[in-house]
Amino acid sequence: MITCSAPGKIYLFGEHAVVYGHSAICCAIDIRTRVQVEKCDSIVIESVLGRTGIDHDIHPYVSRVIEKMQEHAEFKGLRVRVDSKLPVGSGLGSSAAVTVAGIQALNHLFGCGLQLEDIARIGHSIEKEVQGNASPTDTYVSTMGGVVMIPQRRKLQALDCPIVIGNTGRFSSTRELVANVAKLKGEFPEIIDPILEDIGSMSAIAEEYVNRKDYLTIGRLMNVNHGLLDAIGVGGPELSALVYAARNSGATAAKITGAGGGGCMVALADENSAQRIAKAIRDTGAEALITRNTGEGVRLES
Ligand SMILES: Nc1ncnc2c1ncn2[C@@H]1O[C@H](COP(=O)(O)OP(=O)(O)OP(=O)(O)O)[C@@H](O)[C@H]1O
Ligand SMILES: C[C@@](O)(CCO)CC(=O)[O-]
Numbered sequence: 289m290i291t292c293s294a295p296g297k298i299y300l301f302g303e304h305a306v307v308y309g310h311s312a313i314c315c316a317i318d319i320r321t322r323v324q325v326e327k328c329d330s331i332v333i334e335s336v337l338g339r340t341g342i343d344h345d346i347h348p349y350v351s352r353v354i355e356k357m358q359e360h361a362e363f364k365g366l367r368v369r370v371d372s373k374l375p376v377g378s379g380l381g382s383s384a385a386v387t388v389a390g391i392q393a394l395n396h397l398f399g400c401g402l403q404l405e406d407i408a409r410i411g412h413s414i415e416k417e418v419q420g421n422a423s424p425t426d427t428y429v430s431t432m433g434g435v436v437m438i439p440q441r442r443k444l445q446a447l448d449c450p451i452v453i454g455n456t457g458r459f460s461s462t463r464e465l466v467a468n469v470a471k472l473k474g475e476f477p478e479i480i481d482p483i484l485e486d487i488g489s490m491s492a493i494a495e496e497y498v499n500r501k502d503y504l505t506i507g508r509l510m511n512v513n514h515g516l517l518d519a520i521g522v523g524g525p526e527l528s529a530l531v532y533a534a535r536n537s538g539a540t541a542a543k544i545t546g547a548g549g550g551g552c553m554v555a556l557a558d559e560n561s562a563q564r565i566a567k568a569i570r571d572t573g574a575e576a577l578i579t580r581n582t583g584e585g586v587r588l589e590s
């Protein structure tokens with residue numbers, strides 16, 4: 289029996305724009321998904337979503353992981369158990385974490401000899417298939433950990449400050465949000481294309497501030513990024529309420545993270561303000577978590 293885990297993520301900059309090749313800066317967080325695998329007679333997948341065999345409706349990611357890994361190993365039966373601390377469909381990269389941890393667990397179970405770069409690449413191909421269109425960001429950062437710049441696949445300096453996450457509690461499908469942005473972009477390219485380019489330029493400019501650990505400047509730019517995400521239609525009243533609650537209680541930055549629509553927002557805090565920001569988020573009725581950047585990507589647990 290093998291267990292592997294992989295981290296979730298928050299975006300400092302660049303979600304959605306990165307789908308069109310613009311730059312993004314993404315940060316692995318210390319909230320993980322564990323995938324346990326063992327050989328057995330038939331294929332069984334167990335998670336918070338239910339108990340199935342190969343099932344592309346209920347378990348699209350895990351089912352594709354199993355199918356893809358059949359190209360690297362010969363097996364008929366398998367039991368896969370998923371145990372995740374990441375909220376599902378909430379902008380924290382739950383799909384990438386379950387995919388990456390699943391690939392690495394099977395890699396170990398069958399001795400396939402895949403390297404981290406292979407895992408990130410296979411993970412990205414699975415995200416593309418399920419999501420319709422997907423950047424390599426979530427699967428890359430979940431595999432490698434740390435803070436990464438995409439598409440360059442460059443590691444930046446670690447983020448040392450507390451990260452506060454507010455969860456609206458509303459499921460949102462990344463596939464749908466990505467399709468909504470594509471539709472708006474198709475209808476009004478003269479308006480939407482420059483916004484996506486601006487988001488990419490912001491990531492490129494912010495790289496230097498991330499490496500200098502200048503959290504005040506990073507924060508000012510993240511706030512601008514929030515406004516641009518709202519402009520392309522992936523915001524909403526619940527997310528905005530949490531963003532302003534966080535800013536009003538001392539957050540250096542507060543923005544949507546991930547696909548948006550519902551799901552989570554992220555705030556950067558300092559050691560003194562993190563609890564206060566989390567309380568302000570909880571006072572609106574939403575859930576709040578305090579976490580940190582992790583340097584550890586996918587790993588073997590047992
Ligand atoms: N614990 C889990 N067990 C099984 N499948 C999961 C689990 N967590 C996530 N998934 C799969 O990932 C899907 C959600 O992925 P989706 O990309 O829509 O959201 P996300 O990854 O949480 O957010 P984002 O992509 O914005 O970071 C679920 O519908 C499910 O198919
Ligand atoms: C919305 C998006 O940019 C981030 C989802 O976490 C989609 C992607 O990059 O594949």
Ligand SMILES: [Mg+2]
Pocket residue numbers: 381382383384426462
């Ligand atoms: Mg996802």
